[in-house]
Amino acid sequence: MYAVIESGGKxxxxxxxxxxxxxxxxxxxxxxxxxxxxxxVADGEDxxxxxxxxxxxxxxxxxxxxxxxxxxxxIKFRRRKHSRKTQGHRQAYTEIEITGINAG
Numbered sequence: 001m002y003a004v005i006e007s008g009g010k011x012x013x014x015x016x017x018x019x020x021x022x023x024x025x026x027x028x029x030x031x032x033x034x035x036x037x038x039x040x041v042a043d044g045e046d047x048x049x050x051x052x053x054x055x056x057x058x059x060x061x062x063x064x065x066x067x068x069x070x071x072x073x074x075i076k077f078r079r080r081k082h083s084r085k086t087q088g089h090r091q092a093y094t095e096i097e098i099t100g101i102n103a104g
Contacts, residue, residue: 003101004040005059011039014098019064024092027063032099035059041103048103056104061096068092 002015008023027033038057041048048054068090076085 001041001043001101003038003042003057003059005035006037006039007035014059014101016098016101019095019097021067021069021093021095023094024066025063025094025096027094029063029065031063033061033063033096035061038104041101043103054104056102058102058104059098060100060102062099064095064097066092066094 002013004011004013006012007025010023012020012022014020025033036053036058038054038059039050039052041054041057048057050057069092070090072089072091074087074089076087077083
């Protein structure tokens with residue numbers, strides 16, 4: 001059984017027991033959350049597709065921790081102008097583990 005969920009403007013294909021990193025969620029470590037933006041739920045040959053979300057579908061997750069990703073360096077350079085700008089960015093993420101999938 002798997003589901004396709006939406007979190008932080010991105011879509012993820014998840015299965016029970018899987019852990020993944022998503023955009024930062026406002027929850028404490030060890031907390032249990034219900035994600036209700038479920039786009040698709042498949043259990044063998046039984047597939048439910050939402051319009052846009054599956055009615056009553058939810059995915060239960062446990063927050064494993066928070067962190068920040070690798071540093072990305074942004075460089076803007078204008079040739080022959082003695083102009084250069086450097087900037088860095090580290091995206092915050094939340095690591096979650098899928099504990100249950102409910103088709104509704």
